Amino acid sequence: MTVRVESNSYLTEEQQRVYQLRTSLERNGGTPGGFLDLLAAVVEEGTWRQVPSGVNVGQPFASFTEFIEAKPPFGLGHKPEYVLKVLQVPHPNEGVPEIRRRMEAMRGAVRAMLAEDGITGYSEEQRDRDIKAWSALDRSGGWWLAFFVACQVSKGADGKQPAASRPAKISAAEFARRSGTSPERVLRYLQAWEAAREGGVVQSGTADLFPGHEPVDLPDEDVWGQFYSSRRSSTSERSALVAAAAEVAGIRPTKALEVKENPTALKVAIIADQRTAEAAKQALEVRAAETRKAERVEYIRRVADEGKVKSPAGLSMDLPAQAKEKAATYVAVVQDEKATPEAVAEAYEAVQALIVETVASDPEISIREQRTRFTKAITTTVKNIESIDPDDLIAVADDDLRAVIAAAQKRINDLAALISRP
Structure with a gap:
């Protein structure tokens, strides 16, 4: 690849574009229409690969991250996270289909290149803010909450950075802890989204979504009740809820699932051990x-x-x-x-x-x-009187029993006479 190097005090055509891109970023950060246009051109034409990476250096930048961080006039002199934040601001003409497609392509390319270096622009602080927003909207229910959970939560999440350099998902128990709800409820939202994907109602599965994912088209609220249920039904759902409850209790899910799958062993332990019996009693209560x-x-x-x-x-x-x-x-x-x-x-x-x-x-x-x-x-x-066997009654009758029957007969006769009056 041929790299054009700055000569004396003049900038090459490519460096001039980089310079304009940097000044546009600093001048118009609030409404970065010009910056977004220039960045799209830089990405589309590969301009950042055509400028030297430093003084007296004939090689281009090894990564897009280096280009953003490099001091002017070679790079933008900014943190990649700042550029990612600016990308969230819509282009002033994004209502035009062609411009919107161009901006979406540019944003996708920039995020993909930065993700190669492990930069997603999504911090734990932002995750906490997003979860608090979810909690604030918790009572509204619906597809948006399920979408957010599908972006944030994985049933097998361990908090490690995923291989694809996307922001890591977290477990239902961790999400529940941060949002102040129950793991069971978080899982029901996740399962609603998975069921909707299987039914073809939404296009993106949980494996395709990640923290900070762009909003997607959501179904009508009218069909929400067909996929979300507060009841515990299927076997797989019960297992998921048992696993989530185990996380909350601080034990390995496999232990709880083993007990679930072997009720006979549980019954034997209850009979043989007082502590187990007490725990079972508390659980039943x-x-x-x-x-x-x-x-x-x-x-x-x-x-x-x-x-x-x-x-x-x-x-x-x-x-x-x-x-x-x-x-x-x-x-x-x-x-x-x-x-x-x-x-x-x-x-x-x-x-x-x-x-x-x-x-x-x-x-x-x-x-x-x-x-x-x-x-x-x-x-x-x-009905109680008719259930009495006369032979059995005669065999055991005494004065007290005869007095009770006589009093009952008198009471019934009195009531009959009372309601028979005109």
């Missing part, structure tokens, strides 16, 4: 609390969506519109996966109180409620 919480969340959601409930006596009824709207206010509270069991219990009791108020405020419903309660009580009593 936690599981029971989580199940009760999930059932109450589903109940509140169904009441708000459908408005169909049962009264304390078991009477099926439709909530009035006003009561239904009030029940809907509790849905956002209970569907927040950060909601404590106490908060869910309070919301559940509030919805139950709405039902009681509805019954008490409507005379017709109140009468039907009392009739249902009386019918249930009498029907249960009759």
